[in-house]
Amino acid sequence: xxxxxxxxxKIVDTVNGREERPFDFWRVLFEGAIAGGVAGxxxxxxxxxxxxxxxxxxxxLLYSVHMVCGITSARELTLENTNFPSVWASAVFVGVYxxxxxxxxxxxxxxxxxxxxxxxxxxxxxxxxxxxxxxEVVKQRMQTGQFASAADAVRCIVFKxxxxxxxAGYGSFLLRDLPFDAIQFCIYEQLRIGYKLAARRELxxxxxxxxGAFAGAITGAITTPLDVIKTRLxxxxxxNEYKSIVDCVKTIVREEGTPAFFKDG
Numbered sequence: 001x002x003x004x005x006x007x008x009x010k011i012v013d014t015v016n017g018r019e020e021r022p023f024d025f026w027r028v029l030f031e032g033a034i035a036g037g038v039a040g041x042x043x044x045x046x047x048x049x050x051x052x053x054x055x056x057x058x059x060x061l062l063y064s065v066h067m068v069c070g071i072t073s074a075r076e077l078t079l080e081n082t083n084f085p086s087v088w089a090s091a092v093f094v095g096v097y098x099x100x101x102x103x104x105x106x107x108x109x110x111x112x113x114x115x116x117x118x119x120x121x122x123x124x125x126x127x128x129x130x131x132x133x134x135x136e137v138v139k140q141r142m143q144t145g146q147f148a149s150a151a152d153a154v155r156c157i158v159f160k161x162x163x164x165x166x167x168a169g170y171g172s173f174l175l176r177d178l179p180f181d182a183i184q185f186c187i188y189e190q191l192r193i194g195y196k197l198a199a200r201r202e203l204x205x206x207x208x209x210x211x212g213a214f215a216g217a218i219t220g221a222i223t224t225p226l227d228v229i230k231t232r233l234x235x236x237x238x239x240n241e242y243k244s245i246v247d248c249v250k251t252i253v254r255e256e257g258t259p260a261f262f263k264d265g
Contacts, residue, residue: 028099036094040087055143057263058231089132097124097185117189118182125181126174133173134166140235160238169233172245176226180219188215225261228252 100123104116138153147153157165191211196203203211220227229248242248252260 025099025103028102029095032098033091033095037087037091039094040090043090044087052143055140055231055235058228059140059144059235089128089135092131093124093128093181096127097121100124101189113193114186114190117186121182121185122178124185125178129170129173129177132177133170136173137166137168137234140231141237144235146235146237157237165238168236169230172226172230172233172248175245176223176230179226180223183222184215184219187218188212191215224263228261228263 097120101116101120104120105113108116137157138147138150141147141153141157142150147156154166161168188211191214192203192208195207195211229245229252232248232252233242233245236242242251
């Protein structure tokens with residue numbers, strides 16, 4: 001027995017948040033920010049050890065083998081002194097993404113919902129980059145053993161490199177994270193729509209989590225080379241081994257070969 005077009009449309013509207021009620025931008029922004037902040041705490045706590053190992057692998061050539069590969073204690077794989085760097089960026093991202101998505105979905109026809117999700121993801125990523133880049137710079141330099149605490153990292157970076165040092169690799173960050181955010185959330189939302197249409201019911205939390213993990217894995221595999229470039233530019237510090245994104249690419253290809261772009265991938 002097939003599903004009617006009317007019921008199909010209602011399911012899509014429910015997944016996309018198009019319920020028939022007045023659109024309250026500030027309410028959606030606030031709820032999204034709270035949800036994003038909570039998600040940031042959970043994700044940062046669970047994945048920080050893996051993220052530390054990934055960062056050290058991607059930055060391997062810039063530092064000694066001991067500093068990059070020698071995890072000498074469990075403390076190096078914990079969130080101690082990091083102040084949960086992803087919390088605020090996650091809050092801003094979701095806080096901007098949700099109302100932007102809902103506004104675009106009300107403006108776009110159903111057959112362009114993917115474009116609405118793609119655009120909302122990119123806008124959310126751009127907004128959160130103002131916070132995410134400095135926190136990523138501090139976090140990754142701590143992960144490579146350059147600093148013992150976030151406070152020390154900020155003081156030293158500003159003193160040696162100026163305020164712009166906190167935004168090292170900003171261009172490469174946008175080059176990697178804007179496509180990542182846009183593609184990941186587009187895949188996630190479209191998979192949710194398709195799954196819900198097939199199941200003809202509301203999705204359960206574990207199902208949403210699995211869909212999110214699948215979307216993240218696909219997007220991560222696609223953007224790994226860009227992530228390597230971003231990491232190298234962010235952790236290099238005042239040495240400035242790489243002068244630009246193009247110079248970073250050329251240097252990595254010349255000294256390490258193209259497989260280096262898929263470290264941790």
